[in-house]
Structures are given as C-alpha cells and as structure tokens.
Amino acid sequence: MFCYQCEQTAKGEGCTKIGVCGKQPDTAELQDLLVFALKGLSQVAMAGREKNVVDTKVGRFISEAMFSTLTNVNFDPERIAGLVKDTVELRDELKSKVSQAGGNVPASEAASFVPENTVEGMVSQGEKHGVVADKDPNEDIHSLKQTVTYGIKGICAYADHAAILGQEDDAVYEYVQRALASTLREDLSLEQWIELAMECGRTNIRAMELLDAGNTGTYGHPEPxxxxxxxxxxxxxxxxxxxxxxxxxxxxxxxxxxxxxxxxxxxxxxxxxxxxxxxxxxxxxxxxxxxxxxxxxxxxxxxxxxxxxxxxxxxxxxxxxxxxxxxxxxxxxxHVNGDQESASLLERLKTVVGMASKGESxxxxxxxxxxxxxMDGFAADEDKGHVMVGFGRNAVMSVAGTVIDAVKDGNIRHFFLVGGCDGAKPDRNYYTEFVEKVPGDCVVLTLACGKFRFFDKDLGEIGGIPRLLDVGQCNDAYSAVKIAMALAEAFECGVNDLPLSLVLSWYEQKAVAILLSLLALGVKDIRLGPSLPAFVSPNVLNYLVENYDIKPIKTPDEDLKAILG
Missing domain, CATH: 3.40.50.2030 (Rossmann fold)
Known part of the structure; x- marks a missing residue:
C-alpha cells in the first residue's frame, strides 16, 4: 500500500505498511481500485454527456463511493469490494445507453476492466492502480493530479451530505466526472491542471452552498x-x-x-x-x-x-x-441501514425517483x-460548564452593524479565523497557544473539529460580542466565506484587505477542498499547518507561495507579530 492523503501520514511521506488511521493494506488497495473504477465510470459518463445521456444516479453513486474512500470513513474491505462491483455494473449499464445513443464508448483499461470474483483477487488488482503505480512522469502534474483527486473526495463528501437533504446540482457531478476522467489523460499541460485545481475549489463552493441550503432550509439558521x-x-x-x-x-x-x-x-x-x-x-x-x-x-x-x-x-x-x-x-x-438501503449501494440508488427521494429513507x-x-447511563447530574455555538452567517450578520462600528471605533482590531481539522500530533498545541495569545481587542472565529483545542476557553466579550465565535462544522465553511464576503462588501474592500487572517489546520480531504475554494476566491496570506501536504511538490508549493502567499505556521508569537505588527 501507499497512502499519503491525510496530514498524519507516516514520516510525513506516506503509509506503506498500515495506515496511521488504522487502515489495513487490503482496504487501502481496494480503495485504490475503487477510485480507479470510478475514473472509468466517469469516462463513460462524460461520453454520455456528449450525447445528452445524463443519469443523476451516476452522480450520486460517484459521490457516495468517493466519500467512502475518505480518511476514517469505511474500513470494511467487504463493503469496499462491493462498491467496486457496483461501479462496474453501473459503468456497463451506462455504456449500453451511450452506445444506443450513438456515442463513443471509451476503451481504456479503467472503462473496461473486470473485477476478480474474490476480495483477495481485487486486492491484487488494486495494487496495480495506486498512487505509485499510476504516477505521472512529471512530478508537478502528478502532484496536481493527487491534489485534484483529494479535492474531489472533499467535494463528494459535501455533495453527499447535501443530497441527503434533497439539494443537488448536476454541475457539481459534471465537474467530478470530468476531473476524474482527466486524471487518466496524459495530454494536459501543467497550466490546465492548475485550472482544474482552481475549478475544484469553485465547484466545492457550490457543493457547500447546496449543503448550507439543505441544513438551514431543513433545520433553520443556527442561533447562539x-x-x-x-x-x-x-x-x-x-x-x-x-x-x-x-x-x-x-x-x-x-x-x-x-x-x-x-x-x-x-x-x-x-x-x-x-x-x-x-x-x-x-x-x-x-x-x-x-x-x-x-x-x-x-x-x-x-x-x-x-x-x-x-x-x-x-x-x-x-x-x-x-x-x-x-x-x-x-x-x-x-451497521444500521435505512429502509431503502441494502448491501448494495447501487441497488438502493436504482430505487430513487426524483431529486429529493434519497433523503426520504x-x-x-x-x-x-x-x-x-x-445500560445504566449516567448516575448523576454533573456540571462541567458550557460552551456557546450557533454563530453562523445569519447570526453574525444580524449584528454586522455593531461589528462594523466596533472596528471603525478601534474596539476590534483584528479577526482571526482559527479552524480546520484536529489531529493527534503534539505540535497541534500551536492552535491552543495561538488563541490564548490573541490580544483582547481581537475576535476569533472558529469552525470544524480544530476548535476543540480551545472551544471551552472563556475569551470574554467586546461590546457584547463574544470574542470566540463558533461558526460550526467543517461542513459550514461556506458560512465563514459568506461572513468574510459580507464584511468586505460592508467595508467596501476586497477580502484580502479586511483585518482578517486565516490560520488553518488540515487533516483530511475535505480540508483540501476547502483550501482550494479559498484559493479560487483569491484569498491570500493563509497560514497552514501543522505540516504541509506530502503530495504537494516543491514547484507546486512555490506556485502557491508566489501567487497566494500561502505559508506554513511558525510559532504563535512569530505569527501574531507578523500579522499584527
């Protein structure tokens, strides 16, 4: 096996014996085979689109199957093997439709391979289609292919969450299929891969917008x-x-x-x-x-x-x-299934009628x-304090006037968005120390599980506004983007001109998609840690530094001094 899709990959280079996450080699190889199969399905889907053969079921299936390969999702080799078989079944079904429509059916290995009958046989097939086996001879193109692939996994996670609540957009599915199919091509230039990466970020914004609509439309806007x-x-x-x-x-x-x-x-x-x-x-x-x-x-x-x-x-x-x-x-x-769920994801999706039906199960x-x-449960009540949540875009923008006045009056000097994924590495204590050292005239916004480094700290208030504002899950990154854009509009400036700094921690592939979204929006001067992705080549990193001023975290004191002067 070889896997370096998460931040904690072995030695900062790649897991080769067993995943730091606990993923066994057979599961890793099967996930590689599943991604390879999904690339072939995507090739067929793109051929179908040329003849107006578009099946929503294909988009949904790819989202769920790719989501299954994210870090810390599905460790069950039997279920992954089942998804490989489902992918090939759906691919061949779609091939028939494309042929009947007069389309050109792809003849690539990914679009035509037949999975072995046993899990062991599929594991052997997966060994031929991992990161190392399918490495592009151009190091930088290989780096961008991996970046786009992991960004797609993040998009698929958000798209799946949104679809569960009845929110879908075929434009998201089209990009996922086109980009996955593109990873099998050898004729795209470095510049074209950079554009695919930026488009990945833009598409992820749309996926997060759909999820936000699903969450708030179903459950209301979060309240403090x-x-x-x-x-x-x-x-x-x-x-x-x-x-x-x-x-x-x-x-x-x-x-x-x-x-x-x-x-x-x-x-x-x-x-x-x-x-x-x-x-x-x-x-x-x-x-x-x-x-x-x-x-x-x-x-x-x-x-x-x-x-x-x-x-x-x-x-x-x-x-x-x-x-x-x-x-x-x-x-x-x-495992708990829905009333429409079976051992086969494909069989469940075949029963879907209408865009919102999937969420009705x-x-x-x-x-x-x-x-x-x-079980006995808890023996007694226990008071361990409390934390505040619910500071999504609606809640924050409802007091936008107060916030803007506080900035203009000098009561709020700076905003810090300190968030992202948490993890086990000791150097993630940086984020705790950073928030503790943020001056009292600054506000900290946070989201995702990175907040658990400091979520229960009482930072006080500035004019009735809490200095620590929990925007939500990593799934709520769209809310943070909308807050930043609204503030930029209110101050009649660009996002990069705001008194706002992003100090982010990453762990898995949703964080990759969010980072690409920020870059696609033109956001600069992002501090990222605790380490940089192993799949980013030196030249790609230099491109990000030169064009977006992205930088690794140093120490809280150094970074605060650089930001605040």
Whole structure:
C-alpha cells in the first residue's frame, strides 16, 4: 500500500505498511481500485454527456463511493469490494445507453476492466492502480493530479451530505466526472491542471452552498445557543460524525423513552439549529475531537452512533455498543441501514425517483435505542460548564452593524479565523497557544473539529460580542466565506484587505477542498499547518507561495507579530 492523503501520514511521506488511521493494506488497495473504477465510470459518463445521456444516479453513486474512500470513513474491505462491483455494473449499464445513443464508448483499461470474483483477487488488482503505480512522469502534474483527486473526495463528501437533504446540482457531478476522467489523460499541460485545481475549489463552493441550503432550509439558521458539557442523570446515546439527518431521526425515535442524546466531535454545532434543539432530550455535548474517541467512548455509559467519517478502530471495551450508519464501516461493528438501503449501494440508488427521494429513507435505530435502554447511563447530574455555538452567517450578520462600528471605533482590531481539522500530533498545541495569545481587542472565529483545542476557553466579550465565535462544522465553511464576503462588501474592500487572517489546520480531504475554494476566491496570506501536504511538490508549493502567499505556521508569537505588527 501507499497512502499519503491525510496530514498524519507516516514520516510525513506516506503509509506503506498500515495506515496511521488504522487502515489495513487490503482496504487501502481496494480503495485504490475503487477510485480507479470510478475514473472509468466517469469516462463513460462524460461520453454520455456528449450525447445528452445524463443519469443523476451516476452522480450520486460517484459521490457516495468517493466519500467512502475518505480518511476514517469505511474500513470494511467487504463493503469496499462491493462498491467496486457496483461501479462496474453501473459503468456497463451506462455504456449500453451511450452506445444506443450513438456515442463513443471509451476503451481504456479503467472503462473496461473486470473485477476478480474474490476480495483477495481485487486486492491484487488494486495494487496495480495506486498512487505509485499510476504516477505521472512529471512530478508537478502528478502532484496536481493527487491534489485534484483529494479535492474531489472533499467535494463528494459535501455533495453527499447535501443530497441527503434533497439539494443537488448536476454541475457539481459534471465537474467530478470530468476531473476524474482527466486524471487518466496524459495530454494536459501543467497550466490546465492548475485550472482544474482552481475549478475544484469553485465547484466545492457550490457543493457547500447546496449543503448550507439543505441544513438551514431543513433545520433553520443556527442561533447562539448555550450547550452543557456535563451529563444529566439517566440513559444516554452519543452521536458522532457530521450528519444532521441521522441525528434528527434518532431524536424522533427516542422521544419519550427516557434517553438523553449527546453530541461528540463535529456534531456539537447541531445544538444551534432550531429544529433540532427543540427536542427536550437533546441535552449536551460529551468529549472533544475525533482522535480522542477511544478514551472518551470507553467512558461513555451508553451506545455510540457514528454517522459519517471520524471512526477509529474501536476498543474492545465498547465494540459491542458502537454502531455505524450511512457510509461508515468497520469490520465486525453493527451497521444500521435505512429502509431503502441494502448491501448494495447501487441497488438502493436504482430505487430513487426524483431529486429529493434519497433523503426520504428512514432508518430504524431500534438496535441503538435497545442498547441504551439496557445500560445504566449516567448516575448523576454533573456540571462541567458550557460552551456557546450557533454563530453562523445569519447570526453574525444580524449584528454586522455593531461589528462594523466596533472596528471603525478601534474596539476590534483584528479577526482571526482559527479552524480546520484536529489531529493527534503534539505540535497541534500551536492552535491552543495561538488563541490564548490573541490580544483582547481581537475576535476569533472558529469552525470544524480544530476548535476543540480551545472551544471551552472563556475569551470574554467586546461590546457584547463574544470574542470566540463558533461558526460550526467543517461542513459550514461556506458560512465563514459568506461572513468574510459580507464584511468586505460592508467595508467596501476586497477580502484580502479586511483585518482578517486565516490560520488553518488540515487533516483530511475535505480540508483540501476547502483550501482550494479559498484559493479560487483569491484569498491570500493563509497560514497552514501543522505540516504541509506530502503530495504537494516543491514547484507546486512555490506556485502557491508566489501567487497566494500561502505559508506554513511558525510559532504563535512569530505569527501574531507578523500579522499584527
């Protein structure tokens, strides 16, 4: 195996024996084969588009299958192998339609290979189509191909979240298919690959816009909300991941059963949505970021539901009470399906009629609920303080006048967006120290799980405005972009002229997509850490430095001095 798609890859170079995330070599090879198969499906899809043969099911399938290859999503080789077979079945079905329409069916290996009958056989096939095996002879083009591929994985994650809530745009699917097909080409120039990377960023903005519409249209705009960090006496269920729809279904099914629902990790911002926080048994937040789950889950006195990416190898102490749903998978862990879901993702999608139908599938969380009822839960109420969430674009812009006046009057000197992915490396303490040292006349906006380095710190207020504003999940990056653009419009300047600095941490592929989005918007002077991506070549890095002034983090003192003077 060879995998370097996440920030914590071995030695900063690549995982070659077992993934730092816990991914086994067979799963890694199968994921490589799945991506290769999806490239072939994309070639056929693009041939179909030339003849107006467009199938929404193909776009949805590619999104879900690519999402399955993200870091910390699906570790189950049997399910990945099933997706490979589904991909080929869908590819051949589409080939027939393209031929009937008079189109030219691609004859590439990716568009014609036949998967072996066994998982072991498919693992061997995957070995021939990984990062190293398919390396482009031009180092910089290879780097950009990988960057685009990982950016596509991020787009697909956001597109899938949006589709679950009935929000889709074929333009997103078209780019994903075209870009995936392009990774098999050898005739594109470096400049064309740079443009594909920038288009990846622009497409991701659209995907995040769709997700924002799905979240706010279904659950209302987040409102500033106080969230308890201490438990309430009684039975409990912990929900981790990112999916709001799964949480809503669980809240409905647990009403009146004497079970309190707690969030973990990136589910924390869910407490700010009006249509979710109306449930009286939606109590509070437990724990911190994804990388601490093994310790925190062991101590939680109830079952755990993993809704999207973030799962780690479960400890034996809680393996019998952790459940996965959606695209998440771990061998031997109980999986909850929807009433339209089967072992085959393709079979489920074949039943879809209409753009919003996918989100109508209800899931039966009885196994999770029964497990909660069989356990003691928390023995007593406990006060551990609280945190504030719900400072999305609607909430922040509702006080825009106050914010603008505070800047003009000199009460707010600078804004810092400190956010992104958290991880286990000790040098991520940089972000804690940075926020602690931000001067008292500055405001910190944050989003994604990177906030757990400092989310419970009381930074006080400036004229009634909290100095620490939680914008939401990584899925809410669109909200942060809209805040920045609105402020730039209010101050009649460009985003880069605002008293705003971005200090970001990255871990996985959604962060890659967000970074490309920021670059596509022309945002400059971004500080990125804790290390730079292993898949970025020296020349590509130089291009980013020269054109966007992107830079690695140093020390909090050095960076604050450089920013504030």
């Amino acid at each position: 909300t106080k969230v308890p960090l201490g438990p309430k006496k009684g039975k409990a269920i912990l929900v981790s991941g990112h999916d709001l729809k799964d949480l809503e279904m669980l809240l409905k099914q647990t009403e009146g059963k004497g079970i309190n629902i707690y969030t973990h990790g990136e589910m924390l911002p869910c407490h700010g949505y009006p249509e979710l926080k109306k449930y009286s048994h939606f109590h509070g937040h437990y724990g911190t970021a994804w990388q601490n789950q093994r310790k925190e889950f062991s101590q939680f006195p109830g079952p755990i539901l993993m809704t999207t990416n973030c799962i780690q190898k479960p400890q034996e102490s809680y393996k019998d009470r952790i459940f996965t749903t959606g695209l998440v998978g771990w061998p031997g862990v109980a 209800e899931k039966d969380f009885s196994p999770v609920i029964d497990k909660a009822l069989s």
